[in-house]
Amino acid sequence: xxxxxxxxxxxxEGNTYHALKIVxxxxxxxxxxxEIIQVGNKVIRGCIACxxxxxxxxxxxxxxxxxxxxxxxxxxxxxxxxxxxxxxxxAIAGTMKSFLDRAFYVTSFxxxxxxxxxxxxxxxxxxxxxxxxxxxxxxxxxxxxxxxxTSNYWNVIHGTxxxxxxxxxxxxxxxxxxxxxxxxxxxxxxxxxGKVQAPEREAKEFMNFIR
Numbered sequence: 209x210x211x212x213x214x215x216x217x218x219x220x221e222g223n224t225y226h227a228l229k230i231v232x233x234x235x236x237x238x239x240x241x242x243e244i245i246q247v248g249n250k251v252i253r254g255c256i257a258c259x260x261x262x263x264x265x266x267x268x269x270x271x272x273x274x275x276x277x278x279x280x281x282x283x284x285x286x287x288x289x290x291x292x293x294x295x296x297x298x299a300i301a302g303t304m305k306s307f308l309d310r311a312f313y314v315t316s317f318x319x320x321x322x323x324x325x326x327x328x329x330x331x332x333x334x335x336x337x338x339x340x341x342x343x344x345x346x347x348x349x350x351x352x353x354x355x356x357x358t359s360n361y362w363n364v365i366h367g368t369x370x371x372x373x374x375x376x377x378x379x380x381x382x383x384x385x386x387x388x389x390x391x392x393x394x395x396x397x398x399x400x401x402g403k404v405q406a407p408e409r410e411a412k413e414f415m416n417f418i419r
Contacts, residue, residue, distance in 0.1 A: 213330075214290065224292045359385040
C-alpha cells in the first residue's frame with residue numbers, strides 16, 4: 209500500500225513537512241510506502257470554473273501547465289492521502305487551496321476517484337487558526353466519501369521556525385498516533401476487500417433552493 213502526502217507550505221522543510229514526516233514515519237514502520245509532494249512552492253492557479261473536467265471525463269484539469277494533473281494521478285494510485293497545510297490568515301495556504309479546489313473537483317466529477325480511500329488532514333500553525341484550517345481540509349475529504357482516521361486530539365502542531373514544531377510534545381504525539389491509526393485503518397480497508405461488500409455508489413443529487 210502507498211500513501212501520498214501533500215505539503216502545502218512554501219517552506220520545503222518547514223513545520224508542515226515535519227508534521228507530515230512524523231505521520232509518514234509511522235506508516236513506514238507499518239510497511240506502508242509514503243511520498244511527500246511539495247505543493248506550496250509551486251505556481252498553481254485556482255479553478256477557472258470551465259467545467260471541462262466534467263465534460264471531458266478524462267481525469268484531467270483543463271489547465272495543463274502545472275503539476276496538478278500529475279498529482280491527481282498520484283492520488284488515484286494511492287491507498288491513502290494526507291493533506292498538509294500551514295495556516296495563512298486562519299485558512300489553508302493559497303497555493304494549496306488552488307491545488308485542492310482543482311484536484312478534488314476533477315476527482316469528484318470523474319467517477320468519485322477517491323471514494324473509500326483513507327484520507328487525513330494535518331495542520332502546522334504558529335499560534336491560532338489551526339482548527340479553521342483543519343476543518344477546511346476536512347471538507348475535501350468528506351465530500352469525496354473518503355474514510356478518515358483520527359488521533360487523540362485535532363491534527364494540529366505548533367511552531368514558528370522550521371523544525372520548532374518538533375518541540376511541541378503534544379503535537380508530535382498527535383501526529384504519531386495519527387500515523388499509527390491511519391496505518392491500522394488502511395490495513396482494515398485492504399483486508400476487507402473481497403470480503404465485505406462496499407455500498408453501491410449513488411449518483412450525486414444536485415439541488416438549489418431558487419424556484
